[in-house]
Amino acid sequence: MSDVFRFGKAAVRAPRQAPVSVMIAGQAIIATRCISVLLLVNELGYDGLADFMHRSAQAWDSTLIFVASQMLFFIELRCALTLMRGSRRGRLLYALTQAIVLFYLAAASFGWIYPEIFSISGANNIEILQRLIMHKLPDLLVLLLLFLPVSSRQFFQRR
Numbered sequence: 682m683s684d685v686f687r688f689g690k691a692a693v694r695a696p697r698q699a700p701v702s703v704m705i706a707g708q709a710i711i712a713t714r715c716i717s718v719l720l721l722v723n724e725l726g727y728d729g730l731a732d733f734m735h736r737s738a739q740a741w742d743s744t745l746i747f748v749a750s751q752m753l754f755f756i757e758l759r760c761a762l763t764l765m766r767g768s769r770r771g772r773l774l775y776a777l778t779q780a781i782v783l784f785y786l787a788a789a790s791f792g793w794i795y796p797e798i799f800s801i802s803g804a805n806n807i808e809i810l811q812r813l814i815m816h817k818l819p820d821l822l823v824l825l826l827l828f829l830p831v832s833s834r835q836f837f838q839r840r
Contacts, residue, residue: 710761
């Protein structure tokens with residue numbers, strides 16, 4: 682104990698450094714989510730945003746979907762922060778949120794689920810599918826950064 686006070690060295694483990702691919706993936710999640718919100722606010726403006734909120738609160742089902750989308754937004758941000766610290770749960774939860782979002786977008790865009798608050802429009806199903814893939818491509822690339830590189834897999838297995 683006296684060595685700790687004399688030399689100022691404690692037996693503390695240094696935090697392990699996350700691989701570059703994990704850091705890029707976490708920062709990309711945060712950046713894409715925050716920038717998408719800023720772009721949406723800029724696109725809609727104050728009146729459009731108020732109208733969107735008003736339309737979302739018209740019925741229970743659209744309100745539920747709107748609130749669930751906000752919860753998914755914050756869950757994704759939390760996952761980004763935790764996976765950069767090496768949490769396997771954060772990585773898996775992010776993959777699960779992406780699966781939920783992809784399923785909802787596809788179902789709402791093809792007209793299988795109502796209300797269609799968040800949907801992708803297109804002339805036919807093939808065009809909708811192409812737009813859906815292009816819309817989710819950045820998230821797919823983030824998932825690849827989290828699951829494919831050996832350094833990423835080893836980082837999440839150590840814990």
